[in-house]
Amino acid sequence: MTSKEEIINGMKDAIITYNKAKCLELAKQGITEKVNSLELIQEGLTPAIQELGEKFGRGEIALPYLMVGAEAMQDALNYILETMPKGEYKPKAKMVLGTVKGDIHDLGISIVEAVFQANGIQVYNLGRDNPKEKFVEKAELEEADIIGTSALLTGTMFEQKVVIEYLKKQGLRDKYIYLIGGGACPSSEWCDEIGADGWATDVMLGLDAAKKSLAEKKGIEL
Ligand code: B12
Structure with missing residues (x-):
């Protein structure tokens, strides 16, 4: 079993190294191992895409790289969001x-x-x-x-x-x-x-x- 920190840090690394498959795999693993969905998003995905955004802002990476990073986040995010409760009660x-x-x-x-x-x-x-x-x-x-x-x-x-x-x-x-x-x-x-x-x-x-x-x-x- 992989620890929560390993999963979260692994997701960050996967985005920063443009590894879409790895990011999705770790998102799936996180959900299977019952890591809180919001933690996966807010501690794993969001800081990683922000880091890529900062690199892009400083001119260290070109737009296509940022786009691949964003796609990695999008795939993992879609998977995590699908597993979240939809509020199966009457909305207020x-x-x-x-x-x-x-x-x-x-x-x-x-x-x-x-x-x-x-x-x-x-x-x-x-x-x-x-x-x-x-x-x-x-x-x-x-x-x-x-x-x-x-x-x-x-x-x-x-x-x-x-x-x-x-x-x-x-x-x-x-x-x-x-x-x-x-x-x-x-x-x-x-x-x-x-x-x-x-x-x-x-x-x-x-x-x-x-x-x-x-x-x-x-x-x-x-
Ligand atoms: C990913 C990204 C992209 C992806 C977008 C993919 C997608 N489907 O969304 C791609 C690669 C396509 C892209 C394109 C561009 N990008 Co861009 N991008 C980013 C990046 C790195 C991350 C944005 C993000 O998704 N953050 C993560 C999410 C979770 O955060 P969030 O959107 O802020 O949302 C959270 C809160 O704000 C809040 N929230 C959001 N909305 C709402 C609404 C309500 C009502 C409430 C209550 C809360 C709330 O809740 C969310 C969850 O916590 C940022 C850098 C950054 N630090 O933001 C640059 C950034 C925003 N991009 C930038 C630029 C320049 C561009 C381009 C113009 C580049 C270009 N030359 O073409 C184009 C824009 C095209 C366009 N017309 O929109 C600049 C903007 C600079 C500026 N000050 O104007 C940034 C800041 C990068 C930089 N440092 O230069 N980008």
């Missing part, structure tokens, strides 16, 4: 979630989807690259409580403001809790500036923000 709240227009980073929102679902929030994941109208149309259609937007690029972060401004223009701002996330907004300043209800660069902090707003604004206790 609904959320429309997606990455903003022009942004294709969608690894983070898959994690948010799985964790929020497991905590009683039905999530409609729109995936990547969504115009403002799509968030609002889906939220209206599903009678959602929360709209969540993700942005990873400095250049797409402004779209988070575009969505909230569109909500205001439609006279719908007060109907929804508006949460923002993703690596492009690592502080509360952007959240305050655009008037969002909460922000997070980590899924568990995001869940806390959602719980707080649901209780305060909708009287829903998760």
Whole structure:
């Protein structure tokens, strides 16, 4: 039997060395050996892809390498997320979630989807690259409580403001809790500036923000 640390460190190494098969194999092993899913994701996959991102940012690796690392994370993540509980009870709240227009980073929102679902929030994941109208149309259609937007690029972060401004223009701002996330907004300043209800660069902090707003604004206790 392999220890939890060996599995987690092995997953990190596999991503950093672009070894997709090894990363998936270790993810499967982690689940078989009952390592907590979130630990596999947050201690194994996430720091590894961040390390590759830093190397990419410093010009030490080219984009195709980052893409292979991201694929390794995606395969392992899909496997782990499939095994997580889906919240087989009546959800207490609904959320429309997606990455903003022009942004294709969608690894983070898959994690948010799985964790929020497991905590009683039905999530409609729109995936990547969504115009403002799509968030609002889906939220209206599903009678959602929360709209969540993700942005990873400095250049797409402004779209988070575009969505909230569109909500205001439609006279719908007060109907929804508006949460923002993703690596492009690592502080509360952007959240305050655009008037969002909460922000997070980590899924568990995001869940806390959602719980707080649901209780305060909708009287829903998760
Ligand atoms: C993986 C990755 C990619 C992959 C994306 C694969 C995919 N399917 O997502 C690929 C290789 C395709 C890619 C492409 C690009 N990338 Co990129 N990428 C990254 C990297 C390394 C990791 C992102 C990631 O997945 N992190 C892990 C997840 C789990 O974290 P997360 O998304 O932040 O999500 C968590 C929280 O934020 C939160 N959360 C997320 N969303 C939400 C929403 C709500 C409502 C809430 C409450 C919480 C929440 O919960 C999540 C789980 O904890 C980052 C570096 C970094 N440190 O972020 C660069 C990075 C974001 N990329 C960057 C760049 C420049 C690009 C490209 C423009 C490169 C190019 N020249 O083409 C393109 C962009 C294309 C586009 N139009 O979007 C830059 C951005 C620089 C900037 N400041 O603008 C970064 C920072 C790398 C760098 N250091 O230069 N990228």
